[in-house]
Amino acid sequence: MSLTEITQQIASAEANAGRALGSVKLIAVSKVQPNERVDTVLAEGHRLFGENRVQEAADKWPTFRDTYGKVDVHLIGPLQTNKARQAMELCQAIHALDRPKLANTIARLAQEMGHCPDLFIQVNTGEEPQKAGILPAETDTFVAECRALDLPITGLMCIPPANEEPSLHFALLRKLANRNGLNDLSMGMSSDFASAIALGATHVRVGSAIFGERVTG
Ligand SMILES: *Cc1c(COP(=O)(O)O)cnc(C)c1O
Numbered sequence: 001m002s003l004t005e006i007t008q009q010i011a012s013a014e015a016n017a018g019r020a021l022g023s024v025k026l027i028a029v030s031k032v033q034p035n036e037r038v039d040t041v042l043a044e045g046h047r048l049f050g051e052n053r054v055q056e057a058a059d060k061w062p063t064f065r066d067t068y069g070k071v072d073v074h075l076i077g078p079l080q081t082n083k084a085r086q087a088m089e090l091c092q093a094i095h096a097l098d099r100p101k102l103a104n105t106i107a108r109l110a111q112e113m114g115h116c117p118d119l120f121i122q123v124n125t126g127e128e129p130q131k132a133g134i135l136p137a138e139t140d141t142f143v144a145e146c147r148a149l150d151l152p153i154t155g156l157m158c159i160p161p162a163n164e165e166p167s168l169h170f171a172l173l174r175k176l177a178n179r180n181g182l183n184d185l186s187m188g189m190s191s192d193f194a195s196a197i198a199l200g201a202t203h204v205r206v207g208s209a210i211f212g213e214r215v216t217g
Pocket of ligand 1: 077189
């Protein structure tokens with residue numbers, strides 16, 4: 001598929017859900033994609049991308065920004081505390097805030113740097129042991145802890161379990177966000193973004209449907 005097709009599908013999902021056109025942001029997930037593919041999407045005018053590793057973002061985006069000017073990059077993958085500063089310098093949003101230690105580090109750096117990216121708390125909606133994220137039952141407490149640190153928490157993020165109906169997880173994430181007064185919902189990937197939009201996604205993270213299958217090394 002192409003960027004244009006995905007954009008059209010997002011628009012029709014917005015319309016079907018009775019949502020305003022343009023209310024959903026498309027994060028084009030460029031991780032592990034060859035630079036030529038990313039360049040094509042930039043040349044088409046897209047300016048919001050997702051990366052899941054800080055080092056890869058640092059290798060790629062300064063050069064693209066030299067060519068294309070302002071490009072928003074969201075970190076959607078796990079963040080080690082020792083990479084937090086670099087992530088905060090490079091990225092306009094961090095989608096995987098998933099533990100108190102990281103919250104504390106980001107809060108300290110935000111004080112020092114005088115700015116902080118938008119933050120999404122990752123919720124492990126499927127309660128999978130191997131997956132990052134705050135458990136649903138602990139989400140309210142963690143949101144409150146982050147707010148006490150003055151962190152700009154804008155929303156919640158989830159990655160549903162591979163073999164389950166994603167809409168149940170999207171609905172749970174929305175419920176948790178609503179009751180904490182959070183507006184942004186980062187949910188929905190290539191295979192399920194339409195259903196995520198029906199359930200209130202404000203940010204969809206779409207990689208392979210735009211760029212093609214990832215070529216891993
Ligand atoms: C890779 C990735 C995506 C994009 O996945 P696709 O299935 O290629 O759309 C979305 N979210 C996260 C957290 C990812 O790591």
